[in-house]
Amino acid sequence: MEDDDIESILFICREAMVFKIPPRQSNAGYRAAEWGDLGSPLWKGRMRIIERNSGCSIRLEDSQTGEVFAQAPYDVTGMSVEAVLDSSRYFVLRAEDQGRKAYIGIGFAERAESFDFNVALQDYTKRQKALLNPETNESETASPHIPTGPKKDYSLKEGQTFSINIPGGRGSASKHSQLQILLVVPCLSFLRPPKGPAVDNECIVLRHHVIFLVSMSWPFVFFAFALVVRA
Structure with missing residues (x-):
């Protein structure tokens, strides 16, 4: 097996939801309340975040067959995933297929799942930025509020x-x-x-x-x- 075939699963959700979303109304961001009936998603299935040597991608797959419904290559700039303004459980995903791009809404039934989804992406972003800029990954410098140099002895001596x-x-x-x-x-x-x-x-x-x-x-x-x- 070649190195490019090695995959690491960073996150998995047994049931994620997909929504058709209207065009963005303003530069402020997306709102899940504008997606219509959130109880009737366009699609339900498994979501996985997969890391390979060539990069990271978010896959929406059929829970039974594993057939890919949509895939979104993830970049560390965060432009491929955007959180909505009015909920912590919904996001906008930039899906790509053979050069074509489409924005879809995704949601999680539980906040714990959306939290883990966020953490997985943040950890991957942090590791990639550390690889691209190793000089910024040095050990933490001393706090400017703590004086440096040898410690001074302020204790009183005998008879002082x-x-x-x-x-x-x-x-x-x-x-x-x-x-x-x-x-x-x-x-x-x-x-x-x-x-x-x-x-x-x-x-x-x-x-x-x-x-x-x-x-x-x-x-x-x-x-x-x-x-x-x-x-």
Whole structure:
């Protein structure tokens, strides 16, 4: 079998509908409401989207015999398939036969089928454009909103202080008042101590004391901050 004979089925619908449509009334687009009785289609049958090395086509076939009712070569410009303005289940298809072209309406009974039909065509279009323009298929560039370069360490070191300006205070002295908070980073080792019941018990007691001292110191910090704000 030659490579040109290899086919990939991108989409299949067991029952698609075909409608005879009037000429386009305006450049705005087609409307399914203008096709007459949508409950009485011109034809019903199977639809398949087939991809080959030579291209992609949309085929309308008899569900029993496989006889082709109409065929529409698909191009990535999207001109061969056009969605209507008033429904997500109906489209206009540009069918071709021996150089002759005709526009027909197609429809699906379920929105899920029309959604899958759209997705299959979009995926094919994306792949073809990537093949035609490989430079546009590069990995995503970094966001311009994210700074580049090495990460900076903004954490406070042991014994380092920072000042908080309190605006809106009374008097010139309070305008420039500052609250200095001394953050002392305890030099505690978080490595696991040597094994042993006595050492483990001492570490547990020491850990509880450290947690207790840290928890007791925070209320005094907040109390000092509140006094400065009120001043």
